[in-house]
Amino acid sequence: MNTDRGGLAGFRLTHRTWTDELGTWSSAVAADGRPAGALSFDPRLIGDPATRERLVGAVVADRRLTQAGVTGLVPIADLIAAQGEVWLLTAEPVNPTVADLLSETPGVPRPDAGSAAGVLVEIAQTLLAVHAAGLAHGALHPGTVVIAADGSARLAERGLADAIHGRPPAPERDVAAWSSLARGLAASWAASSPGAAGLFERAAATASTHGLAPARDALLAGRDLLPPGFDTRDRLLETLHLWTAHDARTRGGRPAPAPALPAPDEGDIVTLLHVPRSGESRTEDVVMRFGPGVPVETTAAQLWRAGRDQQQTEPPSDRLRVLGAPARRRRRRTAVSSVILALMVVAALVAWLLRSSAVPLAVTELDVVAPKKTQGCGATVKIKGLLTTNGSAGEIRYQWKRSDRKETIEQTDTVASGKTSHEVILQWSVKGEGSFKGTATLRLLSPLPEGRKLQDKASFNFKC
Template sequence: MSAHRDEIAGHRLAAGGRPGEVGTFWEAVAPDGRRVSALRFDAALVSAGWARQRLVSVVTSDQRLVAGGLSGLMPVLDLVAAGDEVWLLAGHPAAPTLADLMETSGEAGLDPAGAVAVLTESAATLLAVHAAGLAHGSVRPDTVVIAEDGSTLLSERGLADALRGRSPSPAQDVTAWAALARGLAAAQSPPDAALLDRAAATAAAQGLAAGRDVLLGGHASREGLAGAVLRWRHAQTEGVMDGGPYGTAERDEGEIVTLLRVPTSGGTDTPATHDPAPSTADTHAKGEVRFGPGVPARNAAEEIWQSGQQTVHAAERRRAQRAAAGRRRRTLALSTSVFALVVAAAVLAWLQFTGGPALVVEGVNVKAPKKTQGCDTTVTINATIVTNGSAGEVRYEWRRSDRDEPIEQLESVRSGTSSYPVSLKWTVKGEGSFKGTATLRVISPLPGGERVEDKATFTYRCR
């Protein structure tokens, strides 16, 4: 926050911040006085251009879901870059979370009806996300936000997995929701706890919808949650959150660019991945790049979206906009068609001679059996290599904790596919017990020379 002191993209930040899995959250005030929030991602997680592109995909998917009527997700206003920093601006405060309220003792704690409401609403949101072919991936008490009316919002959907080159699965969400139910049950009296425990067990065995249906026999109410939120807020230091609208004076905040839309050479803005939701990005629907002061010129903005390294001063942006407007008025339809044909020919020629973008490995995920392995067995360690979808060869190695020499492998990958399963067979014999750890490390190609590896451990016992 040092680069922008107490505000980002026109949003004033509250003093202090709450650390999260992928960065730091601040409550904030929008220029119109609304309570919102801002998440600054850890610099190491967003340093690679591919990480930013994955964030854009996740955020635009969320905006589509919210625009389609899904009210249980934290609404996203924008994703912006400011120098080396990347910020996510959300249209709702990021606190209190369920973890905040669970840590509150006495009368401000969660009542049984409130616990049932949180679980039923979060389950409904997850089921809608799964129906859209997506998953959350980070359902925990600190990613479940409770609104002032007691409603439940899920935040940070897909962010951690996107930044680590993974793809979350609905099965992960079911397991996490069941754990959430068991955690809430532990804070209730035995009769109320039994219902939540039964919902958790049913979800694990029969699926999330079945687990939610178990809760329909209980009483759900937001009233206690709303009261708990009100008491929690009164206990906090409000600070800057008491401020009203900023007014209309222009504020120059430095070099800031939205990542959700990439300006094109023709002078019109096009979505980076998908069209943002009209309800959460009104200025985008008009073909404008937001945050007037500090937005770079068009060509530089495209470079920032791709690499996240270059910035342009606000004055340069305004001069470029005026020049571009004049050019658009003078451009004829024939010239536009000719330009489009030239660009298409250049792209085809580039693809023909270079074979497209270079292959990059974006992440790996290694899994070992959770069940203890018995005598004289061959353990299968499964892994997934995630790439940017280009063709080429991936060179990697397996390292076993019981030997020093690595096992090198070579995987040929094809264009258009970004996920490749690989495995390691580990034979164990004899009496005794030990923990075996298998590590998959990518040798090449790597994103910017960064290390890409993951490991998993299994237990062997023979008596």
Template sequence: MHDGGTVAGHRLTGRTRVSEVGTWHDAEGPGGEPSGLLRFNDHLLAAPGARERLVAAISADRRLAQSGQYGLLPVADLVAAHGEVWLIVGRRAVPTVADLLTGGSQLGWQPDAGSAATILIETAQTLLGLHAAGLTHGAVHPGTVVIGEDGSALLAERGLLEALRAEPASPERDIAAWQGLARTLSASWATGQPAQLLDHAASVAASRGLAAARDVLTNGRDMLPPGFSTRESLVRTLHAWSALPPVAAALPPARLPESGELQTLLDPARHPGGPPPAESGGMRFGPGVPADTSAAQIWRQGATQHSDPTAQSRRKARPKRRGAWLSSLVVCLLIAGFILYMRMAPPAEMAVSKVSVAAPKKTQGCDAKTKIMAVVTTNGEAGTFKYEWEQSDGRVTEGTQRVESGTTSVDLPLIWQVSGPGRFKGTATLRVLDHTPEGKPMAAKASFSYKC
């Protein structure tokens, strides 16, 4: 279990968990601060080029951190000794969402839908930052989402599977994995309207991407429990989990290195504090390096022409510059005219054109939770409409639904639970109250049968 041993001054505390790439150890840093260590599986390191790819992936993480990217478990170092390789991170690598899902019965406190939404919003934002930097995660699932001491959600093991197994990764794969995470949390920590909100966000991620899915959750905050924005439930869950006895994983034999035997693989002595500096006048690639814009190219070409020492070259350049100046002026006038036209033109409003409701045709059994699905068709413009569900047992549920630009249909599911013996016919009616033709409510209904 390595309880009490140290690696690079980090004392292993005994709590461990197994991941796809190795074994994580809870630890304390040289100053007593929380930290985590990942010992990589030997057979993964033995693959040709695995170490080099691993170093490249972790170096990219460090560059992201230096450029202000947040949301990843922060990397402190990558060290090797006796053929073993250890990743050191500056925060605890436990608990993960998987730990909270599997340990729910022992916690005495169940995370709520607000906890799920917080995790999904923060992981979506982190993935968006990675994709914008030209990187991917490659292994998003409950076991790689770590809950920090303040309730924040941090992604661990970014790019490690791709590096060690040479598995291809893509933004599309990350989005699909985020969808799976959303549906898992919806089924485990949410019911009713909050669950519908999480499922809707998962569907939006598939059709319109993570940014739109994140906005669905933030715009639906009224359907989430109080304290959602302050992470209260996650912090309380974290405290309950920390009180559980440590679980030790079955580990392969390992020889803990002495401090003097360690070798860092990130080579900070050669390039302290980050990647090697770019040569003067050279080209740089990778995260954090802005693309070469047209304006920059024009500025550089103008500077080159200005430094031409011959008068003849300057005289030849003047007509060209004059023609370019006139062309730029014409383009600017056209753009200004277009912007003025767009500002004067009234913005198109969202309009609801159709409402449909469907219920199961099969008779529902004892204590059934019947899902009634409604689809609201719009003209594709952005806006928010009001609606209400009326059930034949007398219950009425009111709500609002945000529609993003480009969306022409919205799902509004209703879960109707019936309990006890007997026969029952239930009718659910959906009314859209505004943004309808002539301003009149638009309605549709459907019925189901219950027998117990």
């Protein structure tokens, strides 16, 4: 639906509106003329004062993440109450989303596998930074992944659904949602690239079993399966340009008419991002919550504790200014802590941008160990293989051969960066009576050292 609804706290609501589970989004123009967004929350969801308090806490946490250097979130300008409604104002547009680009649009080509890889890696990196702070997104799906004007992926609505429904942060839900998104992009944007689609499927499986960091590393290690020049984002930017042009045409390209509704009186607009003045007690709406299992002395926790009294609101209009500045000493502490988290994010992004020069995975040694003790009746023998690597990420293909069978067992494992060893297991079940000596041979298929063949074997004794 396209409407023109006038101004709100320095934001002009124009043209495009759409609804989701939280309320109604509107495209907007900020006071400085830049594209922005505005979300009017469904009143039925936020009628309870406790819900509003949780919502404020989520927005404050989101702004602190952005201030700390997490660039993968759509920045929030303000959270306001106006004429009985609660509005979230964003400093950047929240469309198009991945959901928009997944839809068939005449004259707009779908992004390719390289575009999907870039989106997945950037989302994974943002989620890792969010999870490191003891927080979560809570509602990750194609409709909350925004493609910015430069082709980068941003997450919208972080923490809002959890706050409204009173749910604690659950990073595991984000991981499951990321895996689902990876599989969805494998079947759509990567449909014409079987190698890339397989890479996305493996990354999704890796995320489910080992977490987001190994899944991200698996994508980085599989860059050879992606289209040439994928890291320039050219295809995604082309799609973005054509989608924007089509969206403008469907709106008729008309300028916004005069507001149909009078602008709310300035006194009717109140920012909800309250900063306690000196001497006031802290309110629960700015408590930073850390998820189960997150140590209280993490760098992220220190950052939040150092900065919780310094939360500043920067309204989109000069008339909505909240007075009060943080103490200089606390500001310095926050700056130092912010740099620490920012460096963590930048380091991973540099790995993504410079991945063409990354050292490929190499396996240097292989050892197989079997139990020395004679195995008894009905035993399942566990034979271990240990592969020594150079610490890079990638895939290892290997083959087990049992002495009692002709066929071999071939497997592929994804190895995360930073680990210099990888263990593989063969489970060998022995049944019946008598004596038996079994030998298991492990052979490396790839990556092989130049001019070398890596294999080893180990034996065990069975008696029943």
